[in-house]
Amino acid sequence: MSPPLLGVEEEVQSSVSSPSVECISENGIGLKERNYLGLSDCSSVDSSGVSSNLNLKATELRLGLPGSQSPERETELCLLNLGKLDEKPLFPLLPSKDGICSSSQKNVVTGNKRGFSDTMDGFSEVKGYVYTEKSWMFHEAGSDSESPQSVGHGKYPGNSGVNVILSTRSPGVKASVKQDEPANVLQEQPRATNGTSLKQTVISNNNTGAPAAKAQVVGWPPIRPFRTKTLAASSKNNDEVDGKPGPGALFVKVSMDGAPYLRKVDLRTYSTYQELSSALEKMFSCFTLGQCGSNGTAGKETLSESRLKDLLHGSEYVVTYKDKDGDWMLVGDVPWEMFIETCKRLKIMKSSDAIGLGNYLVSRSLPKNVIKSIITFVIHHFIDKCVISFCFCFFMLIFCLTI
């Protein structure tokens, strides 16, 4: 017997699943037919007569200018709907005039009646979260609660325990009828949960828009914990360079001789040396020319920039970087991707300094790693083929001297 095929998938290839056994029972029970849509002909809403009044306009696919027409459309919808609703019991709830209009027209950016913003404010008290590879733990609140801090078994270890923290309820939802902009929604009395000290701290009322700390809500964003864990592990392994882990950003310090302070650049935002060098130019132009914020005209500024370019590309400045081994190398020799992976720090130095680094082999022309490899090559062959290597050495020296 062949061994059974073992497939442990993380995601299923979703095909729409259809009801099976239950289907029989459902029909067996004998549901009475319900007119869920409440229209005379229940078929497609596209059928003419019925839907003609019914906000065709509102659902017309048109791209208006941002912000334009929306209020009107909603007004139309209000009125149309009202008319419609009087005729047929479309939806059992007959909302009041005010109800509909205000709910559609109110300024939506108030952030009111959102459990989420309430939740976020609750968390602004909490010190954000500490994401460990194993679990999410809210330091402030989680430890002494009685919620099951369950540890996953098998393949999914250390899953959460954050079921403690729950969104505070948003009251005043039914206050959609309220005409005034509820700039603020009062926090509901926090439900008594055993030992969750968090709830007691949730009295903050500042739910106007963006949450203070980007605190975590249970189950949001809806990603499987397995995925976040794997990503975290992968990012750690992939990243060997200075800068934040993962593909997010790769910041390295950039110093320039004579500049009063350093800068930082994100190497991942560039894809070629050219881009990097123009960015550096822009960053350090004011230092080079000794005039920041001068009231020069545009012409003067472009002149300065091009002058800087000449300075950088010409003989006055060189861009160097410190690699993983701690050696200072000239920028531009290796492919860009390799450069990103090994660069730890950037430095813009005067060519004169570069030359005067004690070793004139570290000049503009011959980068250090080439020298290294030549010397290794020479030594390697020295043992086997003395004469040839001597000659080679000799010629190399001549070559260097003449440059």
Next chain:
Amino acid sequence: MNYFPDEVLEHVFDFITSHKDRNSVSLVCKSWYKIERYSRQRVFIGNCYSISPERLIARFPGLKSLTLKGKPHFADFNLVPHDWGGFVYPWIKALAKSRIGLEELRLKRMVVSDESLELLSKSFVNFKSLVLVSCEGFTTDGLAAIAANCRGEVNLGALERLVSRSPNLKSLRLNRAVPLDTLQKLLMRAPQLVDLGIGSYVHDPFSEVYNKLKIAIQRCKSIRSLSGFLEVAPHCMSAIYPICGNLTFLNLSYAPGLHGNKLMKLIQHCRKLQRLWILDCIGDKGLGVVALTCKELQELRVFPSDPFGAGNAAVTEEGLVLVSAGCPKLNSLLYFCQQMTNAALITVAKNCPNFIRFRLCILDPIKPDPVTNQPLDEGFGAIVQSCKGLKRLSLSGLLTDQVFLYIGMYAEQLEMLSIAFAADSDKGMLYVLNGCKKLRKLEIRDCPFGDAALLEDVGKYETMRSLWMSSCEVTLGGCKSVAEKMPSLNVEIIDECEQMEFNLDDKQKVDKMYLYRTLVGHRKDAPEYVSIL
């Protein structure tokens, strides 16, 4: 009614494979019911608590393949405690006892203990396939019991020998621990592979191993699906190019090390791609490349590489618009992004009217359209209106009741709807319940829906598989009402903080409610914090 002998009808029924059709067939008349049930081999059970194993076996004695789903969908996001339920052991026990000739078992969100796996491996002579999706509860010991040839630790040598002995091996997925030379040897032995997952792909492009690997990969002409790359050296991806042209499924959603130009180059080779799972570090630009290259694309999933980050997400609505413009066959989407606009959604709806699954997740769940500051009602409204075949929809962003009005009106084929942090009042839920006739699963969290919405039409829940409501406005009294009126539903209150014990006030808001239809009444394996009303 029957002019044909049963055997003939059975033969005809063999050609009917879809579950829905089979169900319809069994309703025609008693004899067809009988014939159908004896000939049915594959059964799908969407909620393991809706029926008991005994009844299943009684009806389908010829069962060969069983699919079971346990926990509700939101269990994936830590909203359901681990020991809530969904144990597969009773099923295996019952199947073993009645000597069903089980050959395949597919489980999703179930708790699978080592004992169950052991019992499984011993009880079914012809057992061929076990598929576990999002399951938990087992260890490698349990798995070892199943894969009878691999007892104890699997070392690399054993793995190689196993692969050599398996000329029919179609799918091979390796984790990080498998070194490159082993990978190369495995590929040499299994050029017939269809599905390959590479765990670690870091090496020196000038090494001997790399060259050998290149050759091995070139021989694998059947590979249609590629995944993994948990660790990757981007400048070595050129070895993969030869097989890219045949790929139909590419899963790079665990490969944060691959991005930028290298990623785009890789994608440019994948002209036949139908399904792409990727991280958002591909960026809008990268999605543009996808749009230009992958004209056969049907399914796209863009996962966040930094879900809790402070807004560094690399994809916005632009990427989605580009893909929709370039890939007209797109029918399934899962898209995590930082922002979305109504205009973009309207454009996407126009470009791709064939969506079956549309799941949009804006990382800040109540974010409005950043351009107009309006809610995203119009955008989603356009989607449901244009995509007449839409079966699954997940909403996010700032949304009012309006979007639910649209959904109720237009989403006629909708079967599953996920709502979070949306709506203004009960009306939203009512629009949906009244309008979507084919709705099967509704899951809601953090919305202001209360008892009025819940109790409006309790009969509707019998037509659905399940309803999940958490952090809404429903009260204990409301849930009790539903349970009273509908004995064929199980209404479960999940109360981890055990506050309900001390306070049985009907006016108390319920934190998590999960109700589902069932033929077998209350389940007996619920943990303490779950009360079934």
